[in-house]
Amino acid sequence: MILRQFLHREPVGISYLFGCGGKATCAVVDAVGEIEPYLRAAEEGGMQIHYVIDTHVHADHLSAGRELAKATGAEYVLGDKADVGFPFRSVTDGEILPLGNVTAEVLHTPGHTPEHICLVVTDHTRTEEPWFVLTGHTLMVGDLGRTELATSAVEGASDLFRSAARLKSLPDNVEVLAGAYAGSVCGRRLSGKPWSTIGFEKRHNAAFAITDEQEFVAQMIAEIPPPPPEAARLRAVNAGFAVPAV
Template sequence: MFIKQLYTNCLSEAAYFIASGGEAAVIDPVRDIDDYLTLAKEQQVTIKYIFETHFHADFVSGHLDLAAATGATIVYGPNAETGFPVYLAKDGEQFKIGELTLQVLHTPGHTLESCCYLLLDENGQPHSLFTGDTLFVGDVGRPDLFSGNLGKEELAGLLFDSLNTKIKTLPDHVIVYPAHGPGSACGKNLGPDTHSTIGDEKRTNYALLATEKDAFIAAVTTDLTAPPSYFPVNAKINKEGYNALQAVMEKSLQPLSVAVFKEKMQREVLILDTRNASEFAEGFVPGSINIGLEGRFAEWAGSLLPFNEEIILVTTPGQEEETVVRLARVGFDNVTGYLEGGYAAWLAAGESRDLIISVEPDELAMDIPHDPNLVVVDVRKPAEYADGHVKDAINLNLSDMTDPGNLADFDDNQNLYVHCAGGYRSIIACSMLKREGIHNLRNVTGGFAKIKEEKGIEIVQEKEVLN
């Protein structure tokens, strides 16, 4: 028996490779499939099945490309309707992988077609459960993500039944392998680990501790933040199909001279700069949006960038392919090239540049009492803001900055000091503000983590929100 978890950090996503007796199965693959093909070669196995736990909303699955490369059968559970050939498994149906068996457990709740896959070992005994988004470590899948015509309360009721009849009845030793880990927006508050056991979850997971359906429904539907805006786009792509990644790469990885890059800038095009936030702040092509590869790149790209607009790239030389792949993971097939030689080529050509002024928190502390036009803009999530923020700061969640109406209230005479928790999101925010023509701003280095340590800055909480 061979089981490997393949974890994609910037998506908090876990795929699985299972092999036995010359055969293999892949569960919930991401769009770039080379790792699965490499594993198959190393293990000297043939990929027989590709199992999908549900229609993923937070990334584009690699099921179509992997099936085309291997001839493997794509398997979904009951109720799945797709725009491409799949095998629809029945609840309880079993699939052989060498000496192992995968049994389908239909577990609607997160979505209607959601399934878990129970792995039975060579002796037919339960070994592990691949839970998709039905059960996480310390949490369960949110029931409000675009599944049929059911409301979140109805789906939560189905999830309660699935957990109690299909999952809590399994032996305590069974390993839990979920599709996501900490940071994923597919649950409310996932635990720090990427695997667990049924016993541990029954003892510690708030959702499995609930014994009454009404209490469970209230627990899993309360305090749900709005899902990222790209979720319905990705769910639709996974359901209907998509272009082969190789074709996307060939279209996207086109080197553009400075002259051609400038020509494209004259059209309705978005410039995405994926360099490190601090490097971007020191200088960039005017009008660029920065989303650095060092952070939760794919999630922020999906949340902030338009899917119907042409994108051209500025990257650190050598990171062009990585950038295109990570964009494709969340459904972006609209990249048409990158600046050859990167930002250095732009400077060498004598072209104009923009920059973001960064200040330390002590400078902010000195400016607050003396500048009546100073406005602190906190781009963290509302819950982060409520837990502690600079007195009188405006909370403008980065996710909400795609709506120009949210930027319309800033006056030309205001001096904006922008911060997030540590500095990654605030540079994104500054680049978006500048793209909208708002240039009288400064980025506060180190974000709230450093601001709260500055004695000259008053910090307050929103206690009515926290209670």
């Protein structure tokens, strides 16, 4: 297994490259900014990028996913619920993306957005148990993602409650590799530590610990932070329904 984490400050976010060095194949998740760092990381690991994945249609930054996929010949991947204006590799809940000795299982986790997916990653050279989950803006260290950017806050929160329950069912030792950390506008009580575990978040993440849906929805809609600047326009650009500002 090869895993690289890319921390971004403007905008705040986290991208990932992971895959199998032995079979020379990898994926990039939630690419932000210039594509050269991902190309360089793949080259240094002796790998080819076969999948470029966005966990959702982002509203807080311009995705570099399609640009990176075009540059590398990789498949650009979104969840099958994505409403976008361009062709993409559609993946469904439970689908497995193979990367040599590594696999990524797709979990449809709506809430932050209707099309959101997480990726449960296993390195089969070590064990058949999952090692980490790439959670995008569904579960972050210290909080869960805001729910009003693509639907109503209440509807999104109800969906997120069920998605959180799916993540809670993973083993406690599974590492949480989120798509944002402190400073992001997509959560409220985010930690500056950019990774965690399912077990730690179950014990110390107040929203993630709630087991009653009504209580959960009430908490998620009680403190909605200010929206990202130009959120609607950014989401439209990332969905292919608008052009980037010059």
